[in-house]
Amino acid sequence: MSDLRGSDVKDCPQCGRTLPVTEFHSNVRRPDGLAFYCKRCAASRSEASRRKRGVKEQRKSSEPVPPGSKWCPDCGLIKPLTEFARTTSKASGYHSYCLPCHTARGVESKNRLYGGTREYHLRHRYGIGQAEFDELLAEQGGVCAICGAPDPQHVDHDHRTGWVRGILCFNCNGGLGQFRDNPVFLAEAITYLKGTTWQWTLIHPGVYQRSSKTRGRRPSRSS
Known part of the structure; x- marks a missing residue:
């Protein structure tokens, strides 16, 4: 031998x-x-x-899977590859489960581990939970920290440090984002509004005149 x-x-x-x-x-x-x-x-x-170790046996399709398609173990259907999300972690380049099943698994996981998608979102993005959110909102009196609108639902945080600054309404949170959280831009916007917005000026006790301090055009009749 x-x-x-x-x-x-x-x-x-x-x-x-x-x-x-x-x-x-x-x-x-x-x-x-x-x-x-x-x-x-x-x-x-x-x-x-x-x-x-308690790992379940890997399931396989009972039917041949044609090229350009993939079998989903959850729903048991053979679907085109376009029905599967791409990933670099798999040799095939696609996730194991089709898009609807992949989404359903994500929701189930968030509910099981965090008690809901809201808690997952808060902890994953801002590092706080619903309890901390409610506590911070109570400190603000239950209103937006900027305009005072009731029941704000948006967490505002410093994009450089990640620290949560407060709870804002949709408009105020979006406004800070549009101004890129830049105090200089916000100050210039205030100066601009004060200089171009028509205002009521007290000229005699009880008598007001509408005026604009600087430039500006009245709207045309056709507008």
């Missing part, structure tokens, strides 16, 4: 067969550069280990 052996064959201690080296996975940590068990036995041992 030894004269038949060489660098092209190897024994598998699991099944006792003498097989070509192509039937063994590579393993650079072993002297011969090959895995201890043949591919079939290695797969069997790996599957047994997964069952022992």
Whole structure:
């Protein structure tokens, strides 16, 4: 038997067969550069280990999957690849589950781990939970920290440090974003409004005159 052996064959201690080296996975940590068990036995041992650890058996489609398509283990349907989200973490380049099933799994996970998508969103993006949100809103008197509108729902945070600054209404939160959180721009906007907006000026006790301090045009009759 030894004269038949060489660098092209190897024994598998699991099944006792003498097989070509192509039937063994590579393993650079072993002297011969090959895995201890043949591919079939290695797969069997790996599957047994997964069952022992409580990992469910991998499901496969009972029908052939045509090129350009993929089988979803959750809904059991074969769908075009366009129905699966792309990912670089999978060899196929696509997630295991189709878009609707992938979304449903995400919602279930957020409900199970965080009690809901709202709690997940707050903690994932701002580092606070609903309890901290409610506490901060109560400190503001239940209104927007800028305009005083009731029941604001938007968390305002410093984009440089990540620190939460307050709870704002949709308009005020969007306004700060449009001005890029820049105090200079906001101050210039205030100066601009004061200088161009028509205002009521007290000229005698109880008598007011509408005027604009600087430039500006009255709207045309056709506008």
